[in-house]
Amino acid sequence: MKILTTAKKVVDVELTIHVENGAIVEDGLQYVINAWDENAVEASVQLKENNGAETTLVSIGSGDNTDMIRKCYAMGIDNGIHIDDPALEKADSFVFAKVLQKVYEAGEYDLVITGKQAQDTDSGQTGIILAECLGIACVSNVIAIEIIDDGKIKVSRLGDMGTEIVEVVLPAVITVSDSINEPRLPAMRGIMMAKKKKIQVMDLAGLGTSYDEVGGGSLKSEVIEFMESEKRQGGQKFEGDAAEITAKVVDLLVNEAKVF
């Protein structure tokens, strides 16, 4: 079985994001693997360990993704592809899906596993659009994957009404929830041994396509402005006599906060 897994490099959400003139202030930011994609990598590696599979990781984005891909190697991924093209800077989920489609078609995979969304945009669309483009099944928000045979898998997904057990015919796209597993830390010996491993880096032309062909020429959606999230106001602290404080708090709640 050949499994394709995606990994997006996103801004570390532990950091406070500042916005200036509608744009994110890049200074001081750092980038990490999208947490849900980490779950996807872990899921692929577990399938490989338990059932035997060849795992390939693809990451799209301009810049240096070497570290991230190496760490995925150290987690147990076999091959890495980095689609590095500056043209993709403004790409939306649709464009990403089209690029992934090209990668998929070049590699004849049986199963695609992606994080259900990315921590930076929280769109949650790429995997689903990819399945649509490929005309294959998609199950989202998956919390468990079980291989039945070469042509079929059984997955559990968190639906509105509870956990749904779904049988899916392969090839298929699975987008995973963070409750599917606890991603391992890349093995240190693996990190060192992975230094020698090659990463296939290519631009869109190398992939046999162009920005226009993947929909970049007529973007279906575009971020035009960022706004800083509202800062949480510090609370008020009251000290002293309990009765006095109670009266004061009630007064503030009624007259200032107007909660009643």
Added chain:
Amino acid sequence: MNPLFMSLLLIVGLAIFSRTMVQKIQLLMALEPTDRANHITDRLKNMVVIALGQKRLVGRKKEWASGIMHAFIFWGFCILLIRSLNLYGEGFVKGFQLPLFGDGSILGYLYIALKDIMEGIVLVMAVYAIFRRAVLKPERLHNTWEAYFVLGMIGVLMLSDLLLDGARYNLIMLHNNPEHLHFFNNPLYGSEFLWTPVSVGAASLISGFSADANGLILTTMFWLHIITQLTFLNFLPFGKHFHVITALPNVFLKSLGYPHEKTKLLDLEDESVWEDESLGINHIHQLNWKQGLDLYTCTECGRCKEVCPTHTTDKPLNLHDFNDTLKAELLENAGNLIKRAKLAATIKEDGDAEKNEEIKAQMAELNSKKPLIGDVITEDTLWACTTCRACEQVCPVTIEHVPRIIAMRQGQSLMQGVYPQELNVALKGLERNGNPWGIGYDKRVDWADGLDVKIMAKDADVDYLLWVGCAGSFDDRSKKVSKSLVKILQKANISFAILGKEEKCTGDFARRVGNEMMYQMMAQENIETLNNYKVKKIIAACPHCLNTLKHEYPQMGGNYEVIHHTDFIDQLIKSGKITLNKSFQGSLTYHDPCYLGRYNSIYDQPRSILQALSKDGLKELDRHGRESFCCGAGGGRMWMEETIGKRINVERSEEIAGQKAATVAVACPFCLTMIEDGMKELDKDEDIKTQDIAELVANNMA
């Protein structure tokens, strides 16, 4: 007596002993190298104080009786060495006298007197030792037939020598010396027997026997003594009594300058070590020879387990068994390890690569077949250790347990990738944001909002760098300590700054859990930052940071004068830069943090501060100072689950609560968290406040 028989005994006895010792030494030489051939004066000093002086035996109030017992047996043996030489001489030459110790000098007389009294004392001590084992049965002791056998031999040695002299006395004084036996009779110092009351006492026991019988007793006791002695010598290397031979060299060769062998700075860039899986300890042959000598020397006294926070709270780490198991594994593989080392010596770096590979394959065949962690030492045992060093502090023969444990954890973390998975969160936090909480590094300086604290990036022209640490920066409770410390430094007009967002975890916990890679990553970045600002003096608000900055960063080119905040505050008080009101009321006690006390010998300064601010003085805990009890958070345990046995912090909190303390002072953010949590668990957090010394000082400054 009988030169032929004496020669035979000596040749056989010494030949077997030499053969055993050669094997034991060969095995040590097959282990990894470590350099101990330095600072001879310091080493001799340690040997005199700790080994000859029996410091850790007689120096512990709790163990006063057994300490004295052991010390006298040991000193007795040292003294009797000279007597033994004399007896060997007598085997060949009748009336043999050692030069200087003969009847011509006062030294000879003083010696026979000392020897006589010592034999009496050792005999009493051996009887007490048997009584203690058989009747008192201290919990820490592991009762074995070996112990009784050796005590029995000691008894026989003393009795035989006393009866030998007794019979001699009877023959000379009661039976007109028919065999013309030699005895000291210097006109200046008188007869020998005036100096040897114990032997004369022994003589009275057999004075009723005839001259012949006394002659027979003399001969029998002589040979019994010699044979027992040679048997004893040959028995020693096969059990825990090997320490009789190895304790002195083991203490002489102990680590200097830092309480135990520093964690080796591993070369992680060297590809071969990853391929050969040679980092840390994964196999018994990866112990170094000193660690092997430690195993030979373990006396199985059990002091280590008695003070161990994990053993006393029912966790599987039992250092007595840990040593014993490792020793058994070492000895079981002795032959193969020696062969392995011989093969290793044939590898030539510039030799034929193929041949070298072949040798390496042969060497691998000789490795122990049992995985060290898993089969020999269980994982729960390995990961239980809090690295508190209580075991090392009490070990009479200075065995270093902790470095071994850390090296084994390195093997597990770096090579096998097997370690408690709950560490992942903290390790990932370290990697991404330089703190085990994983909070955004950009929030590291939020605690100092409005405090007017200088940041190095803006103004590096200061006398001190205040190293806040991750807890002081991110943990809400510890942030209050950081604020108090700032208040004190500002009050004393100290010129200081912090690194702010540029500060990262020192890497202490990563190193203790064997993740050398993460440690080096943190250390390298911090050292670059510190050296960039040309930092010279650092005030550390956390003993773990203090220890790493002070003792471990020099390995990587970071050399600073590092001082803990309690030490610094104590200096501020003594130099009058801050004045304390003696205004603190209520029962106050102090919990010594392991990394401040046992690792950095800071015991007095915190106490001096607390005495200065407390109206009611300071009440010591039962386990305090050098024998303080760990809070349970060291060695990376802060970031692991504690699922086996009783919680260590609860055990300690109960001890504090038992002292009826109203406030327990601490000097470490981990201790603060652990003790406060322990009090919460006991529902005592309202009655017993846990406070850092900096907070107490800030609240009681004039």
